[in-house]
Amino acid sequence: MRISIQWLRDWLDFSWNTEEIARRLTMGGIEVEAMEPAAPPFHSVVVAAVQSVAAHPEADKLRIAQVDAGDGTLRTIVCGAANLAEGQRVPLALPGAELPGNKKIAISELRGARSEGMLCAAGELGLEDGSSGLLILDAEAPVGADLRTYLHLDDEILTLGITPNRGDALSIKGVARDLYALGAQQLHDPRAVTQDHEWSQQDSTQEPVQGDYSVSIEAEARTACPSYTALWIDGVPNRLPDFLRERLRRAGQRSIHPMVDLLNLWMFDTGQPLHAFDADTIQGGLCVRWARTGEVLDALDGRDLNLEPDMLVIADAQGPVALAGIIGGRRSSVTAQTRSIILEAAFFQPKAIQGRARRLGLQTDAAMRYERGVDFNLAPQVARGVLAQMMELATVQLRASHSFTLKGQLPASVEISLRQKRLERVMGMPYAAAVVEQLLTRLGLQIRPVQDGWQATAPSHRFDLRIEADLIEEVGRIYGYDHLPAHRPRGLLQAVPDNQSSSQQLRHILQARDYHEVITYSFISQEAQDDFQPNADAPALLNPLSADLAVMRASLWPGLLQTLQFNAKRQQDRIRLFEMGRIFSADRQSMILAGCIWGAADRENWAQTARDVDFFDLKGDVAAILALWPQTHFEFQTLSTEHALHPGQAAEILVEGCRIGMLGALHPTLAARYDLDKSAFFFYLDIEMLEHLQKGRHFTALSPYPALRRDMALVIPDNIEAGAVLAAMQQAASAVVQEIRIFDRYQGESLPAGTYSLAFALILQDRERTLTEADVQMELERMLTAVKQIGSIELRA
Structure with a gap:
């Protein structure tokens, strides 16, 4: 939500600058995501009056205007805007002006006609509002006035991240209430209406007077809609003043129609959603009721919505004209031909609105507010205010x-x-009774002291205050979390047995290897699911939050890839991520560890040449994890059929022929789709399968006899994998062979075609005696014999 600081001052007196407001809001639980000026810098732009408009003699699309800039002389301006007309007030950039984008204005000649400046569109001033052509100002705008001063453009905008429990803060009034509680000077209501306008006030159980027009709430819908105001107003504004149009732009909304714009402004101001029906299109009056099977609403977004019986509608004699609290219909919408409206201001229970918009693929400002809870006493008061402003x-x-x-x-x-x-125990510090009462009173609660504390009555706009813990949270955030006391830890430190779970140990290993743990959504889009698991039978959600969160994930890789892409686009050149979470199929859930690496292999330093990560970097990380099970033999086997992985850089991890994991490079097609300019590498391990493997470590006494190293270089056909050769050597070796390690690979002109060379380092050591050269040679020959049995493998000369 966007908040204008100038608009906020209508409700609140404060001396803070914008940075201090942002700090207080953030510390008070409303995150300030961004701060930006209301308009980019520009100067020497004034309000001008168009005195006359004539055709350009040399260009059909250009016209020549005579404009008054307020300095006593008429200026000639060449302009191509289609909406230029005599009598208008428009922005004029004078010679010497500098507009956004470093555009400098000078006297020029266009197709033979002299132009002494430029008439400006909103976009050219950085005030993009969705309109085309020149920015047309009020007819009463003062000629010659500086445009920045006239439109009060020296303002700042805060973008706030409002959490779902704080529906009361989705308005200027709501934010002002919080700032008042956080220490601002005075909170007042600029929308208070002194002139009284009377209309019928009825109990919703009364039967409406039958005739050509009535307003009613069906009995079954009265719980869902306990307050409904409908005012028939003849006449509508033809144009909103510039200052209101500018407020709408700063709220992030484009102009639609003066009446619709006015209602949107009141919603942003007070938090009360409003709607206007074209009164002449309503047949027989309005009725709030539940939808009937088969009914369809011609929604304002251009779609025909199939309604369901649990959806609350506003209907006339011909059928639904609005989906209550969500969206109106085209048949009764306000247009340029509208001369009378029915103004709707209502309170709909959150449970009657929640989920319906998402089910229909809608996302509206009204639905967002009603789902979170709107002040149930507010609707008639706001309707009265709108009527007064319309007058x-x-x-x-x-x-x-x-x-x-x-x-x-x-x-x-x-x-x-x-x-x-309880308050002091949870917060860890004492609070004076007067301080607590003042904090809660400034939040709008009614406080009554009782024997062991207070009895509080929540205001009608705070749907999130229900239990004692809510009030403790309010005291904490308003008093200031930065005022909580800091204590050094107190306690005895002593050694404890290593009883960490496998999950904890896995986390520690990856964190030590510079991975960052992430938590992604358990729901992903169907498209992302198909990228990684095209035949997955994971459940689809009946009521998804959005299309991007439509199915339960069958893999952790889609969430990791989206997180990787997010960080890569923000100039992060070395990314290592992991997640431990559940994946889903039709009949079970599995706990999985997955990770990915991308970018530089190491942090930049003087001691080594920079390079990007490769398959073996990832394999080394996975091997470090699997070292937690030293008694288990893990086999890495080439994999060429995995949908999401590069066929030449992928492997599955097997234990006794059963797959417990997988690793490899992301398929180039997916890498291109996600705009990754470097190879990304992914792995996963099935934690539940690993948990069943023997994990214990056993100490073995060190041998007092010396160890010997011998190197063996073999020439191997290309169709035999290095892992198969290593496995054959390990199987043939006796207990004196402590380690077999590959330390070199070569392929070149000195070798026969279709072969490559591997060099193995063999560490031999006996626990009972010193090995002789004959002992060593016997071991080498035994291993060489074993590898020759798997193919035409020879010692390299």
Whole structure:
């Protein structure tokens, strides 16, 4: 959500600068994600009046305008905007002006006509609002006024990350309430209406007066909609003042229609969603009810929505005209021809709205607010304010005989007990009673001291305050988490047995190897699922949050790849990630460890040449993990059929012929799709299968006799893998061979075609005696005989 600092000052008196506001909000639990100016820098742009417009003699698409810039002389301006007309007030960039993008304005000649400046569109001033052509200002805009001053552009915008439990903060008013609680000076209501407008106030159980028009709530829907206001207003504003249009832009919204824009502004200001129906299109009045099987709504987004019986609708005699709290319909929408509206301001219970928008693939500002909870006392008050402002902007008239507020059983105010000892125990510090009472009172709660603490009544706008822990959280965040005391740890340090679980040990190994643990969503898109597991039978969600979170994941790799891509696009040149989590199929869940590496193999340093990671870097990391099971023989076998991995750089990990994991390079097709300019390497291990393997380590006394090293170089056909040769040697070796290690690989002109050479280092040591050369030679011959049995392998000369 975007917040204008100038707009915020309508509700609140404060002396803080923008950085201090951002700090207080963030420390108070509302994250400030970004700070930016309301408009980019530009100068020498003034309000000008277009006096006359004539065709350009040499260009069909250009016209010549005479404009008054307020300095007593008319300026000639050549302009190609289609919406240029005589009598307009428009922005004029004078010669010498500098616009966003380092565009400098000078006197110029266009197709033989002199142009003494430039008339500006919104986009050319960095004020993009979705419109095309010149930025048209109010007819009363002062000619010659500096545009930045006139539009109050020296403002700053905060982008806030509002958590789902804080629906009350999805408005300027809500943020102002929090800042007031955090220490701002004075909170006031700039929307208070002094002029009273009367209309019918009825109990929702009353039967509506039958006639050509009525407003009602069906009995089955009264719990879902306990408050509904519908005002019939003749006349609508033709244009909003510049300062309101500019507020709409700063809120991140494009202009649609003056009436719709006005209602959006009130929603951003107060948090109360509003809707307007074209009154002349409504047949027989409005009724709040549950949808009927087979009904369809022609929604404003251009789609026809198939409604279900658990969806609340606003309907007239012909059928639904709006999906309550979510979206309106095209048949009753406000257009340029609208002359009368029915203004809707209602309270819908969150449970009646939650999930419906996502089920239909919708995401609207109204639904977001109703799902989280809107102040249930607010709707009639906001309707009164909108009516008053409409009367300031245009000639309008309330048709009182066709205007109604229907009220039923509103939610009860929540009573919450807060114990002082519990508060101090949880927060770890004492609080004076007066401080607690002041904090909670500034938050809008009604406080009554009782014997062991306080009894608090939550305000109607705070749906998230329900239990004692909620109040403790409020005291903590408003008093300031940075004021919590810091203590050194106190306790006895003593050695404890190593009883870490395999999961903990795996984490420690990967963290020691410079991996970062991530937690990704258990839901992914069907497209991402098909990239990695095209035939997966993982369950699909019946009510997904979005199309990107539609199915349960059958692999951890899609989430890791998205995280890798996110970091790579932010100039991270060395990425090592892992995740430990569950994957899903139709009938079971499995705990999996997965990881990926990308970019530089090592951090930049003077001692070695920079290089990118390769398959063997990843294999080394996986081997370090598998070393937790020293009694188990793990076999790495070439893999060419895995959908997501490069056929020439992939392997499966086997234990007694059973796959327990996999590793390899990401398939080039996927790497290109995710805009990765370097190879990425992935692995996974089945933790549940590893848990069943023997894990114990046993100490063996060191031999007092010397160890000997002998090297053996073999010439091997290309079709025999190095792992098969190593396995044959290990199987043939006796107990005196302590280690067999490959330390070199060669392939070149000195070898026969179709072969390669491997050099093995053999470490031999006996525990009972010193080995002789004959002993060593016997071991070498035994291993050489073994490897010759798997193919035409020879000693390299």
